[in-house]
Amino acid sequence: MLDSPYVRRCAVSLALMDVPFEHRSISVFRNMPEFGKINPVIKAPTFVADDGTVLMDSTLILDYVESTLPAQKRLMPTAIDARLAALRVHGLALAGTDKGVSIIYEMEQRPEDKRHKSWTDRAMNQMHAALGELEKIAAGAKPWMHGDRLTASDVMTACMWRFVNLRECTAASIAKYPALAALSQRAEALPQFAAYPPAEV
8 A cells, every 4th residue: 555655665666667557555454365365475565577476575676677677767776886875875765764664563553551662762763863864865966866867766765754754653844854855845746756645644
């Protein structure tokens, strides 16, 4: 479902690369038996290739899809220095997302009397550390993180920013991260992002 930043990252990326696909919105909570028939691990996103091969994990899915495309259609840079820079941004955005997910699960899935505040505080500090590093990079965007062409780094970062700001327990201050907020706003204005909005919660 598109409330997952990993699912949304895949949908937006495929649209940006002009790769046709069918999106099926199946909840890993409410529709576990149905999801389990596609992928017994019940992990989103799950990608079913044309030959029936099932892949999971957004990074692996997009790595496969990009390997099938000519270089000019890919979102990941191919030059080694540019790729290194993009991978650094990816790591930060994925870390921010992962910590946001941890916080949300702790606050929304665990009973209040069983929540572990020191763990939540640790994850929150890690999430904001990632946001702080990304803010420095986004501050130099022209208009995107790696220049005048939107890349996979911008997609992951924008999906992460929208995700953490959908919930009160992880919401990040726009005043504290103005460059990230502006980058996300530019991305969200693109038709490929608008076509796959996250579910409001």
